[in-house]
Amino acid sequence: MKVDTTPAGPPSISKSALILTKALNVILSSILRSPFHRKLSQRFILLSFKGRRSGKRYTIVVGYQREDExxxxxxxxxxxxxxxxxxxxxxxxxxxxxxxGVVEAFHGDETVVDGYLRAMQRSHALIGMYHVEVDETGQPKRESVCQATRTCALVRILLLPEKCI
Known part of the structure; x- marks a missing residue:
């Protein structure tokens, strides 16, 4: 049996993977904007925001989890x-x-760890992506998640009652 010795942490991304990610972003973005979005919309959203310094508008595809609004x-x-x-x-x-929506971004605190734990409990693929250790029941270990997410962030979006478009 091969033991994974990769340290816990966010997935690294090579130059070729970055190019693939950009191409997938274009494809997923197009599908999410189309009438055929239903299946993808269960896991992905388009998030549009202005750059803090440049003022340029960015729109990216991100996975999400929803609890009410x-x-x-x-x-x-x-x-x-x-x-x-x-x-x-x-x-x-x-x-x-x-x-x-109004956003709160968290970095380097327990809120991030708690958010990643919730995400990993819903999607076990994240456990492997972040090289997180699991307990005897297959659940992610908090200490390992804490180590894996030290450079990561959690973004919480409160949806406002009115649609904007």
Missing amino acids: VLEVISPRNWWRNLQGENTHVSVLLQGRWYD
Whole structure:
């Protein structure tokens, strides 16, 4: 039996994987905007926001989890830094409709660990992606999740009552 000795942490991304990710982003974005979005919309949203310094509008595909009017997005990448600050507004394409939302971004605290634990309990593929140790019941170990997410972020989006488009 081969033992995985990769240290816990966010998945690394090579240059070729980055190119593939960009291509997939274009494809998924197109599907999410189309009438054929239903299946993909169960797991993915389009998140649109302005760059903090540049003011440029970015729209990216991200996975999400929903609890009532709150969406949670986990991120091993740095795009979330654009969402720092009070009352940062975003637009979200959720299940075929655009919504306005207010964002809170968390980094390096227990809120991040708790968010990743919830995500890993719902999607066991994340456990392998982040090289997280599991207990005897197959659940992610908190200490390992804490180590794996030290450079990651959790973005919480509160959907506002009115649709924006």
